[in-house]
Amino acid sequence: MSKELRKKKTPIYALNGPAGIANTDSEKAEVLACSLESQFQNNDISHSSDFITNRIVENYFLNENNFDAPPLPPPMPSEIIEYIKKSKVKRAPGREGITYKIFPYL
Secondary structure (H helix, E strand, C coil), X not given: CHHHHXXXXXXXXXXEECCEEECCHHHHHHHHHHHHHHHCCCCCCCCXXXXXXXXXXXXXXXXXXXXXXXXXXXXXXXXXXXXXXXXXXXXXXXXXXXXXXXXXXX
């Protein structure tokens, strides 16, 4: 409560629209509506660069050579043990729900 009393209030300025200062509620509503309408216009989707970008992306996903990466080798048990030892204690459980308390028993 005392913080609110000590804090200086900032003045609320009048809305300036294209026709001047908006004083009445209907004028303020019109100014806000025009502002929102100008900010949230539909994108021009007929631009040619969008077509080119879509074609490049489609060709990338249709080309099977892009996904022929060699599989990762399985981790060694020693690597897993080393990772468990280096992990932080008292961490939140992951998606599997495994808590830090079970690590010493692995």
